[in-house]
Amino acid sequence: MSGWRRVGLAGLLGASAGFGQAPYDQPLILMLALTLACYLFGQAQTTRQAAVFGWAFGTGYFAHTLQWIVSPFMVDVARHGWMAPFALLFLAAGLALFWGGAFWLARWLERRGAWALILSLPAAELVRGYLFTGFPWGLLSQSLVDSAGGQALSWIGPYGLTLLMVAVAVALNVRATTWVSRTLRFGAVLLGLGAVVLPVFRPVAVLTDHSVRLIQPNAAQRDKWNPDHIPVFFDRQLTYSAAPPAAEGAVPDLILWSETAIPWLLDRAGSSLNEIAKAGGNATVALGVQRRDDSAYYNSMVVLEQGGEVAQIYDKHHLVPFGEYMPFSDVFARIGVFGLAQRARGGYASGSGAKVLDFGEMGRALPLICYEAVFAQDVNAAPERPDFLIQITNDAWFGKAAGPRQHLAQARMRAIEQGLPLARSANTGISAMIDPYGRLLASLPLNTAGYVDAPLPAPLSPTVYSRTGDLPFVFVLLAGLACAGFRRQQRQQRVKN
Template sequence: MRLAAALACGLVMALGQPPWNLWPLAFAGLAGALLLCRDAPRGRGFWTGWAVGLGYFGLSLGWIVEPFQVDAAVTGWMAPFALIGMAAGMALFWGLPAWLASRSRDGRRMLALVALWGAAEVLRAFAFTGFPWGLVGYLWAPTAAVQWASVTGPYGLTLATLAAAGAMASTLRPGARGRVVKGIAAGLGLAVLIGGGWALTPPLQDLSDRPVVRLVQPNAPQHEKWDQAMIPTFFRRQVEFTGATPQSHVNERPALVVWPETALPMLLDNAGEALAIATEAAAPGNLAVGVQRLEGRAYYNSMALVAPGPEVRQVYDKHHLVPFGEYMPFPELFLRINISGLAARAAGGYAAGPGPELVDFGPRVGMGLPLICYEAVFPRDTRAEERPDFLLQITNDAWFGRFSGPYQHLMQARMRAIEQGLPLLRAANTGVSAVIDGAGRVLKALPLGQAGYLDTALPEPLRPTIYARTGDLPVFAALFLLVLMAFVPSRRECD
């Protein structure tokens, strides 16, 4: 029964993620999960935490099956194994803190569980290149409390969420000492999270004098995107959107036009004619376009900034690649059984670029930091040597289906904007293309599954946030101290 209840708590927690956004239920599920893990017998701690994770990741990562359905005849059989394997693997990160906490002193077990679970969320963001998708703290994304990410970052918000839920869980234990005090602490914690979030929310900006940017959304389904019969149709669609009359709310041509990830159907070196057509339509503005390129024997998933002419002014190469999607660990082994990177055009996958790199998009638009698809999931990938004026994400979310994946990806892009206090422009093949201000507000968007273009004023960057200045070190230090408090006996206990 304990494992079934833990699985149910994980499922309820997942309802805090898009497209459901049922954050009160998710918070209650988290409190229940913490209570079950806290009271688990020593031999059951790991499996209780693992069952919570299995329910959470099994539901929230349901979109994992979508890439395998693009060519279902070849890869469809892998879909259920991918989801079960991914959920079971991610759940290990939640089983570990529950197991360790079960070995702490009874009076400090909830503290140990909160600290270790927070540390486990950090660990899964970094281990094996990292996968911080759906952090616990993201349940606040629909609320004002999400603004705390500008102060604490995503891991600090996750730790605060665990602490508030832990305090609430402690009030539910029959016979527990200090239930009233803990209940008051939980209530105050929630009040600070939500009320403080309102206080941290900056006012909307006046964008009347800001440069205009156009986001192009061709809506090319993944199973048709590389079909030779359909490639000309999608290219013409993007050119038509690029050269279209400015939308009624703007009175000038865009200073920058953005096409999504892998928008060009050929390698960059072979794209001269296509770029000439596209940049003529974009003139006098520049064109930022997702394209693949070959250098030596290495293929890159890239974004090129192209001026009318065409003149390729700068190229950014994606550096944070998707394991098994854009590159294959041990490629020779997997190629023998006819498994290659799903998203990569080359059988061995893409090569990684050097890292975050600013691109000069012109005097009016300013310096931007490109993020290609999955890179927007990683808080550390939004940091460069110099602070940009904005973030630019190009992505092909056709891989994520049309239910949960694209909306979760958009939510995490919002988090990156809040953390850094920077506007984020998002051009997505099938949607959701959007302009997001430095407070994470979606100012304008094109719906999922709709072809079109969006003319938008580029918001101004906010002042550097506390998190932008301090990074994750304060939270890492806090986690370390909390773990020490949970496990190191006091002098009185030693006596």
């Protein structure tokens, strides 16, 4: 193949791999595309060819997977619509640089085959998840959340599972000339098919005596702050909170409203908080709200006492760049570019970090606001192990197809990794109660107004990943890359001799 044909094919393979992610959920297609990409990578003769191939493969993958990124810019088309195609193009091409670097490193470490890719591509994904506040959306392992292979997240986490997926793809390209190579290929076929085809074989989750009501107002982003629509959405949430339980004896102990569920700043929301607490009756109510202090604005979650007083506050600490704040805000302000969801000119301020909230007899919970559920390390950063996880989010920003479903998949990953149930309230959906194995016990459809009462599952014992985080994986990568580098040095020395 000529160079451009190879690049074009790499882009098509990457786009095909995107079918592994929601809303398609076809991980088998992703694995086939990854296997073919490893084969074609093995034909690259130079590091430059390998890097360009990896970058094209990544660009196709991220452009398809992150297609929803245009949706936030279409909320206010007149102001932000022009940015949409540039956002998708630059984000996809920029994230693909990590994959281009991984393919370059793999060819630099090993002149033939694709074995070094087993280390370099997961390493690139790890860097992508941490560098510049991180953006680990669309990890290869995210595609396995509905499959048996996804349960490995509780042992090795998202990056370790990514390494296994790349290892299977590389092993499928091994020439079956000896019994060892034939055994390796056969084992890779069994492991790959089992991971992506078999369903989740886990026992039924143990349920507690507590119930959570998840409120979903379905406020479209373009209407959410419209003065004519604000009373409609607020009254809708009050009505859902005060509604009788769907099943006898399932009176909710906790009522969960979504991110920025009310339009008023916390210090100006006194009467509305009283109404919310009254509608909740004897249940505790937690909701998303914007608040301010003397110098900053925060995207927060508050827990209300029955009289409407604020009992606990959590401030979101992992903010969305270019959404909730602008890097180099002074520079961008000069050309009139501001964050899509920021409140003050410089954006929201970051909270102090992960915080566990006390919900009495229900136990203690770690709150995650929207984007924070994307980061496994944020959940592992909790000061103590909670009894359950809470996510409140406003997925109206993410469009009506891929974005909200991919965001839900990542919340399910966090539940599996920690062995903890997760209660999720999303403005436009998908609100859900997720068990410690990542399965949906109850949910509301996307873009539907309503509420659902769901029993809270009991937590499992701490998982291996919840105890270790990504540190063992980092050591494995460093040791493997060091060995590969040493082998390369030995080869060069033999050539010189």
